Amino acid sequence: MPTESRTQFLPGTVTLVGAGPGDPELLTIKAARAIAAATVLLVDDLVSDGVLEHASPRARIVHVGKRGGCKSTPQAFIEKLMVMAAREGEVVVRLKGGDPFIFGRGGEEVEHLREAGITVQVLNGITAGLAGLTLLGAPLTHRNHAHGVVFITGHAKPGDSGTDWQQLAATARDAKLTLVIYMGVSSATQIQADLLTGLPADTPLAIVQHASLPQQRHAVCTLGTLTATLASEGLGSPSVIVVGDVVRGIAAVAVPSPQQHAA
Template sequence: MQPHTVHEKPTVFLVGAGPGDPELLTIKAVKAIAQATVLLVDDLVGRGVLAYAQPGARQIYVGKRGGCASTPQHFIEQLMIREARRGERVVRLKGGDPFIFGRGGEEAERLRAAGLEVEVVSGITAGLAATTSLGVPWTHRAHAHGVVLVTGHAHPGSSGPDWRSLAKTCVSARLTLVIYMGVALARCLQEELLAGGLPADTPVGVIQHASLPQQRHVVTTLDALALAIERECLGSPAVIIVGDVLRGLPTAQSCLSEKGQALA
């Protein structure tokens, strides 16, 4: 990031802050954060990430959390446009990756329509950090030939994902299902995925605060998903992993044989 000249279009940087652990930031993200004069910070950005900001940078919190008061998206977009046109070096700092359930696509479209340049800096998405923290992959030649990323938080007015169809696809194509923002819908997800054909003993992991010191998780089976979440008092932000890749977890065999035993 360099200061704008009179011949340059103002630029806004959409930067992925990763899952929370500042050590998982990319070098490019650290450089962008360090050179920003204005940072628009999402609620899920780890506090340690902001240690890389310069002392004089303005940090504006524009959090969005399900069930909580949220900053209107239109206000965030207008703020980015206004500050960039004033010559500020603007960084929109997002948890995870800007283009994976981070509204980065919407914001890039709005900024470009306003005549601004947009540069996107990728970040490690929470779903990947969640499985990695357990020591298992998204894909595995013996267990999963691909991965599906899906949100459990439907757009207002939308019916949301067709969970039964997703279940059938995951069975037929041997896919890992990674569900963001789905904890509040756990019972519905459980019922719909079972109705779609996923076996009751399909391994499921729920990881809260992935990559952070306060991370907690449980590994269970699909038919015990909702009960396990309630028993362990898990909540947002959390990622739900569904699929046989979890069978590779060293402690999963004993856990799964006991139908929903928690893993600390």
């Protein structure tokens, strides 16, 4: 039997850990090991308390909130904290909701740490765009309905023109792609209007809020009723919006909600 390779979490290093969508049971084994080994944890807002139960009681936990529409810890300050803690010989874990490399600014943090001479590694987590639809019993790809999937943000960087939604709609229609939109609730009216230039109004759509958590809520509608459904159902951030024929798969099974499981 080959010797099992085990990742080391050493003093003076930083590990970016994907905490997944919220449910602590969706952590990878390696992520749980990293959290347990950390002497300092820098934790995002969207990381659930259950995930932190893996942390050592001796670890220093620093909450560095970053959530759309709320006051956020400046990114430069978070990066400074990571460098300082690593140079002090701490075992640093940067704990991020979902996956660090899918709209988690993990790429920026890795670049900054490397430029500062800090050894950094990344552990993937399950992203909410995948978990959300899976928990409703539908796939993101299906050879009869979707040849691929696009993960895309609905929140443009300040000064950036953002996504060309009209072009994306045409591409999704022609290439049979599923669209998974993160941080799109606040821009839903414009996103809907632009997508309707290339996709039919009856294109199936799902909105999933707080994916995998006990308070998870969702709605299934069509592209033409997106904004009306957000309003009528009272759905807000953090949510993912999934657009495409794969959403029809939700109707094929009866999947209990997390609240029903708890009951």
